[in-house]
Amino acid sequence: MPRVKVSTVTLDAHDAHELADFYVRLLGYAVRADEPHWVLIGPPDGDGVSLSFETEPEYVRPVWPTRKPGDQQMMLHLDIEVDDLEAETARAVAEGAVLAGYQPQDDVRVLFDPAGHPFCLWVETAQ
Template sequence: MSPTRLSTVVLDAHDAHELAGFYLRLLGYEVRAEEPHWVLIGPPPGTGGTSLAFETEPAYVPPVWPGRDPGDQQMMLHLDIQVDDLGSETARAVAEGARLAEYQPQDDVRVLFDPSGHPFCLWQAQ
């Protein structure tokens, strides 16, 4: 077994607590730890899933997706979130503060932006 393992994905934001709140509501996660400028959230015990952390970065610049101009802030990563009902979960994500991307590359995936502008995808298995 490898002595290393990926434990958490960290997203920068203007306000770590605000962005953590969005993902808490969206994913049904729980707060694991928090500090004034950092929050760690994760799935309820025994349910599986990946922990997310959020760090306040005053100079944070949201990525542009899809990329348009050479000087745009590049998307560094995105989250894929599997759902049972793409339509209802897209509507719920928007109600929680997400914004639907104008460009949608696939019928079985919805690209959205979280309140800090990070792209994420909701997808439904066929």
């Protein structure tokens, strides 16, 4: 089988640069490419999945959890492992994230980025 790997996840937003700036601060990623309506960021060491952001004027924020038929559904979310869930949640909020009102698990915090995409901070717990 040929070598295949996911290299980049792309998120739409009203402002690609604003959203890229948020994730650069949150993840410590570096900007790899910067165009008028598109930005690519990735880990400083170049190893791992990159994120790109595309300006989409018709972008509609997803609703999570979905409440009624017709709501723009979440199509994906990012899972971000952290060492200290409480501290990293506070840092994410300070960087511009919003804590979701519904939290389904004790070892996970669901937040929304500035464009409304849900993402999860999670911590490894002993089984």
